Amino acid sequence: MESTTSQIASLSPDDLETPPLNLSQLAWQRFRRHRPAIIGLVVLTLLVLYALAGSLFFSEKYANFNDTSLRLQAPSAEHPFGTDSIGRDVLARTIYGGQISLLIGLTAVVVETFLGILVGALAGYYGGLVDSILMRITEAMLNIPEIFLLIVMAKYFGGKIPELDVFGRTFSGSVVVIVLIIGVTSWMYLARIVRAQFLSLKENEFVLAARATGTRNIEIIFRHILPNSVAPIVVSATLGVANAILAEAYISFLGLGVQPPTATWGNMLDGANNYLESAPWLWFFPGLLILLTVLSINFLGDGLRDALDPRGRTV
Amino acid sequence: MSTLLEVKDLRTRFHTPEGIVYAVNGISFYVAEGETLAVVGESGCGKSVSMLSVLQLIPVPPGEIAGGVALFRGQDLLKKSEREMEAIRGQEIAMIFQDPMTSLNPVLTIGRQITESLRIHMGMDQNAAEARTVELLEMVGISDPSHRLGDYPHQFSGGMRQRVMIAIALACNPSLLIADEPTTALDVTIQAQIVELVTKIRNQVHMAVIWITHDLGVVAGIADRVIVMYAGFIVEEASVNALYENPRHPYTSALLGALPRMDRRRDRRLKSIPGAPPSLLVEPHGCPFTARCEFTIERCKTENPPLTPVGQNHHNIACWVDIKTGAPR
Amino acid sequence: MTRYIIKRLMQGIPLLIVISVVLFALMMSMGDPVATMGGRRVTRAADYERLKRQLGLDKPIYTQYLYWLVGNSWTRIDLDKDGVAETPGTRLGILRGDFGTSLVNRKPVMQVIGERIPNTLILMLTGELIVILGALLVGVYSALRQYSLLDHVVTALSFIGYSMPIFFIALLLMTVFAVLFKRWGLPYLPTVGMFDPQVGKTFGQVVYHMVLPVISMSVVSLASYSRYIRSTMLDVLNQDYIRTARSKGLPRRSVIFVHALKNASLPIATIVGLDLPFLLGGAVVTERIFAWPGMGRLFLDHVSRADTPVVMGILMLVAVAVIVFQIITDVVYAWLDPRIRYD
Numbered sequence: 001m002e003s004t005t006s007q008i009a010s011l012s013p014d015d016l017e018t019p020p021l022n023l024s025q026l027a028w029q030r031f032r033r034h035r036p037a038i039i040g041l042v043v044l045t046l047l048v049l050y051a052l053a054g055s056l057f058f059s060e061k062y063a064n065f066n067d068t069s070l071r072l073q074a075p076s077a078e079h080p081f082g083t084d085s086i087g088r089d090v091l092a093r094t095i096y097g098g099q100i101s102l103l104i105g106l107t108a109v110v111v112e113t114f115l116g117i118l119v120g121a122l123a124g125y126y127g128g129l130v131d132s133i134l135m136r137i138t139e140a141m142l143n144i145p146e147i148f149l150l151i152v153m154a155k156y157f158g159g160k161i162p163e164l165d166v167f168g169r170t171f172s173g174s175v176v177v178i179v180l181i182i183g184v185t186s187w188m189y190l191a192r193i194v195r196a197q198f199l200s201l202k203e204n205e206f207v208l209a210a211r212a213t214g215t216r217n218i219e220i221i222f223r224h225i226l227p228n229s230v231a232p233i234v235v236s237a238t239l240g241v242a243n244a245i246l247a248e249a250y251i252s253f254l255g256l257g258v259q260p261p262t263a264t265w266g267n268m269l270d271g272a273n274n275y276l277e278s279a280p281w282l283w284f285f286p287g288l289l290i291l292l293t294v295l296s297i298n299f300l301g302d303g304l305r306d307a308l309d310p311r312g313r314t315v
Numbered sequence: 316m317s318t319l320l321e322v323k324d325l326r327t328r329f330h331t332p333e334g335i336v337y338a339v340n341g342i343s344f345y346v347a348e349g350e351t352l353a354v355v356g357e358s359g360c361g362k363s364v365s366m367l368s369v370l371q372l373i374p375v376p377p378g379e380i381a382g383g384v385a386l387f388r389g390q391d392l393l394k395k396s397e398r399e400m401e402a403i404r405g406q407e408i409a410m411i412f413q414d415p416m417t418s419l420n421p422v423l424t425i426g427r428q429i430t431e432s433l434r435i436h437m438g439m440d441q442n443a444a445e446a447r448t449v450e451l452l453e454m455v456g457i458s459d460p461s462h463r464l465g466d467y468p469h470q471f472s473g474g475m476r477q478r479v480m481i482a483i484a485l486a487c488n489p490s491l492l493i494a495d496e497p498t499t500a501l502d503v504t505i506q507a508q509i510v511e512l513v514t515k516i517r518n519q520v521h522m523a524v525i526w527i528t529h530d531l532g533v534v535a536g537i538a539d540r541v542i543v544m545y546a547g548f549i550v551e552e553a554s555v556n557a558l559y560e561n562p563r564h565p566y567t568s569a570l571l572g573a574l575p576r577m578d579r580r581r582d583r584r585l586k587s588i589p590g591a592p593p594s595l596l597v598e599p600h601g602c603p604f605t606a607r608c609e610f611t612i613e614r615c616k617t618e619n620p621p622l623t624p625v626g627q628n629h630h631n632i633a634c635w636v637d638i639k640t641g642a643p644r
Numbered sequence: 645m646t647r648y649i650i651k652r653l654m655q656g657i658p659l660l661i662v663i664s665v666v667l668f669a670l671m672m673s674m675g676d677p678v679a680t681m682g683g684r685r686v687t688r689a690a691d692y693e694r695l696k697r698q699l700g701l702d703k704p705i706y707t708q709y710l711y712w713l714v715g716n717s718w719t720r721i722d723l724d725k726d727g728v729a730e731t732p733g734t735r736l737g738i739l740r741g742d743f744g745t746s747l748v749n750r751k752p753v754m755q756v757i758g759e760r761i762p763n764t765l766i767l768m769l770t771g772e773l774i775v776i777l778g779a780l781l782v783g784v785y786s787a788l789r790q791y792s793l794l795d796h797v798v799t800a801l802s803f804i805g806y807s808m809p810i811f812f813i814a815l816l817l818m819t820v821f822a823v824l825f826k827r828w829g830l831p832y833l834p835t836v837g838m839f840d841p842q843v844g845k846t847f848g849q850v851v852y853h854m855v856l857p858v859i860s861m862s863v864v865s866l867a868s869y870s871r872y873i874r875s876t877m878l879d880v881l882n883q884d885y886i887r888t889a890r891s892k893g894l895p896r897r898s899v900i901f902v903h904a905l906k907n908a909s910l911p912i913a914t915i916v917g918l919d920l921p922f923l924l925g926g927a928v929v930t931e932r933i934f935a936w937p938g939m940g941r942l943f944l945d946h947v948s949r950a951d952t953p954v955v956m957g958i959l960m961l962v963a964v965a966v967i968v969f970q971i972i973t974d975v976v977y978a979w980l981d982p983r984i985r986y987d
Contacts, residue, residue: 254928376791431898
């Protein structure tokens with residue numbers, strides 16, 4: 001019996017074969033199965049809602065309103081999270097603080113993703129001297145502990161940027177500074193990943209084909225290779241948000257980050273040791289919110305990694 | 316010759332996130348003492364999984380041995396505890412695997428990887444074990460064995476590593492050797508050497524061998540009997556000559572027909588089997604080969620044919636049709 | 645093998661050079677170089693000029709870099725601007741251990757740092773030891789018990805562990821073990837400093853004061869290390885050679901602790917080795933909360949007071965340690981892995 005296409009076409013796709021799924025359907029299916037990731041997504045959405053919708057209930061003025069006669073009051077009906085050392089309502093501050101912390105997390109990731117892709121793509125694609133130089137710089141920056149870099153840069157660029165007025169809200173210039181310095185100190189990890197992707201992908205035939213048809217290098221990088229490396233970039237960016245939120249928290253806790261009156265979850269904890277016994281609500285609520293946010297992002301990132309790049313994991 | 320291993324109705328499944336994989340669906344076979352049985356089939360047909368199940372080497376979640384018995388000298392291996400199996404593995408039944416590059420531990424010397432079996436199963440002390448190891452390496456054709464005990468696997472070539480694996484397997488004089496595609500990853504000249512080596516040793520020590528392969532050429536060189544597997548079922552069982560001269564199952568016949576042969580006309584196309592094997596995620600219903608079979612009848616779709624004799628000499632097939640005549644059996 | 649070591653050393657040198665240049669540039673742009681290298685702030689213009697010449701800061705930038713590295717005591721400076729160089733310089737350069745003097749307390753930078761290093765090491769090494777031992781235990785055990793309830797619980801706890809900001813853990817622990825215990829009349833743990841000044845710096849005091857900071861620091865590292873070890877073990881356990889080991893009928897203990905662990909120890913040793921130098925930087929946040937006199941707090945204090953010499957000294961020290969440890973780790977790995985050792 002000669003094999004012909006008609007023979008194959010006559011096979012009905014009956015219950016002997018499962019129908020094929022395309023890549024994004026497969027990814028979504030895998031993601032859905034990952035229960036912690038779904039929980040993470042739900043919690044994260046709730047937290048974002050808390051930060052955003054909360055401003056419908058409390059105005060920013062209220063969050064910054066201080067009356068020292070009301071200082072350090074324990075949680076009550078009027079101030080569900082208590083008041084801080086100069087009489088501001090902690091609940092309102094966690095709402096606005098949440099907005100800033102989340103904003104910083106997201107924008108810092110945008111900066112670091114941009115830098116990481118730029119460096120990684122150029123180094124991986126061009127190789128040679130370009131690669132050597134870029135990698136030396138990357139390594140040099142990786143060799144210095146992140147917190148040290150953050151502290152030094154925060155101190156140096158500290159007062160340099162003035163207040164901004166965006167969308168009718170006043171942002172302390174330190175917010176921009178923090179976003180930039182977190183972005184500038186975190187791109188290295190992504191750069192290495194992107195470079196590795198480019199090193200392996202550029203040997204593929206579709207790149208050869210693109211070159212043979214005269215496509216310019218820039219186009220090859222951004223239109224052909226990069227879309228194929230999206231998976232690890234997405235995972236890295238997601239986890240990067242968690243890292244950025246933590247970094248902001250640490251640096252603000254040390255007093256070098258966002259300056260009051262603009263609240264962030266981190267700077268609300270500054271000086272909290274002094275009130276360890278007397279006012280635990282000062283640090284407990286912002287700290288808990290940071291924990292929940294970072295935890296849900298980590299779960300989400302884990303689920304994404306499972307869904308988009310299952311080969312990279314053992315379990 | 317008495318029966319060494321008898322497997323009846325073995326079923327093995329895997330629980331994966333995508334569903335249950337029905338890897339082995341009720342197979343029965345036997346191996347007599349000193350006999351060589353070849354297990355033939357394409358990738359994914361369940362030949363490796365069956366043998367790993369017999370030795371309880373399937374990782375238990377997600378795997379599951381869902382039924383059947385595996386009687387080794389009358390005792391059911393599937394009912395034994397892990398400790399009892401540890402006594403059998405390596406000592407009574409040994410196994411060698413496909414990829415010699417990854418099957419040896421890269422951070423232990425090959426001397427160590429052989430002596431540890433000897434010390435644990437035969438109770439030898441270090442010196443006795445080393446002496447015996449040198450003998451074994453010599454037997455499998457490794458030159459200058461006494462100086463190579465301290466060498467690491469990466470210092471050997473692929474063929475030599477497979478010889479080392481054979482030495483490990485033979486260390487405690489097992490009565491049964493299971494060889495899971497040991498020559499697939501090697502190039503042809505080395506393949507021949509390994510087959511020759513195993514044949515020689517088997518003849519010397521009267522050891523039974525189960526040789527798993529998808530290469531019909533190798534089967535002809537080494538086997539006494541053959542079983543052909545497809546999608547977790549055994550579809551044909553015969554002596555090696557009977558199988559080659561007179562295949563009675565459509566699948567076997569198609570497999571043999573697809574072999575390029577020197578004595579055929581060169582201008583004809585190679586016959587291939589259209590379609591693809593069924594998905595193992597679906598619980599098997601009816602004959603698994605139906606979709607690709609040219610002799611299929613209505614009954615094939617609903618009832619799975621059992622393994623029944625055809626002709627004499629223990630030649631069994633699992634088919635509703637006699638392919639010689641086209642009529643139902 | 646020796647070739648490999650030499651090759652790695654050779655690779656380390658350009659990196660050190662790059663880092664030194666980066667740090668040099670950083671230093672020159674931050675604050676006043678004259679004050680930084682002179683160790684004091686001078687206001688009078690004439691004095692300033694004199695100090696500048698004495699330090700060689702009137703020279704072109706690459707000469708300044710050279711002076712920074714090896715000092716200018718081997719050359720002569722023209723101190724009084726008469727065109728004749730007659731006075732030898734006073735700087736020794738960082739390669740001879742001269743990092744300048746602290747702007748805050750006038751002590752040589754090396755001394756200032758040196759006083760703090762032991763405190764940091766006590767804290768960090770203890771923590772690291774606990775983390776490694778604990779993570780091995782947890783990681784290996786949960787890899788062996790994959791899919792079990794224990795495994796899931798451990799995984800969940802690990803996630804929570806490394807999602808926690810360190811200060812949150814610290815504050816929680818302090819509240820429970822210092823504040824509440826005290827309130828309930830139970831023996832409680834101290835939260836400030838390395839020892840009680842009234843009792844003195846005894847071994848017992850230090851240990852007692854170490855408990856809370858070490859635990860706070862360790863939680864996050866323990867969580868992430870144990871996940872890493874677990875995943876490495878699982879990787880190894882899925883390898884073909886483990887299947888071979890089992891098929892040989894080797895006892896489970898031997899399969900896990902000899903065949904598997906020996907292979908898993910390679911990547912684990914790498915991670916530990918690469919992490920070690922960062923211990924030198926101390927744990928800035930932890931030291932701040934517990935007022936532990938270590939390198940982290942030193943860094944923080946001196947940065948906020950713009951004490952560039954000390955800050956540069958710490959950065960340089962950590963960067964060098966990182967590179968040195970990278971080389972050591974690579975060499976150790978090459979030695980442990982027979983595939984590289986016998987090549």
